[in-house]
Amino acid sequence: MRIFVGSDFHADHRENMDWLRQISSEDYRQDILVVAGDVANGLALFETVMALFANRFSKVLYVPGNHDLWVDEKGQGTSFDKFSRIQEVCTALGSACSL
Numbered sequence: 001m002r003i004f005v006g007s008d009f010h011a012d013h014r015e016n017m018d019w020l021r022q023i024s025s026e027d028y029r030q031d032i033l034v035v036a037g038d039v040a041n042g043l044a045l046f047e048t049v050m051a052l053f054a055n056r057f058s059k060v061l062y063v064p065g066n067h068d069l070w071v072d073e074k075g076q077g078t079s080f081d082k083f084s085r086i087q088e089v090c091t092a093l094g095s096a097c098s099l
Contacts, residue, residue, distance in 0.1 A: 001058070004028070007036035007065065011049045020049060025056050033057040037065020043082065047089045054096035061098050062090060 011017045033053055039062075040046040046068060053060045064086060069079040076082060090099045 002028075002031045003034065004031060004057075005034040005036060008038045009035070009040070009049065010038055010067065011040040011045050012042065017045075017049075020052060023052070023056050028057050031057055032059045032061065035060060035062045037063055038067040039065070041067050041070050043085055043089070046086065050089060050093060050097055054093045058096070059098070060093075060096060064099075 009016060009020060011020060033056075035050075035053065039049050050060065050062070064083060068086060069082055071077060071079055071082055087099055090097045
């Protein structure tokens, strides 16, 4: 088992998301990934990336970053509301993802 740490994935940028999709789905199955924030601004993309990680690593540990908690002016609520939704995403991914 190995432990990897990454942050500032910024999957909102297409080239970053393309890189994330190229992570091997076999090479890291016994390893842990610590995600130290800034996965994506949007919740749907955040969920996509965290599911991708959960399918490639045995365990994903996540700490929110400022970009993950940003809300736009379109009535998404507060950053606390978004944090609650992020918690729901991680819970839905089951034991593969911990917040």
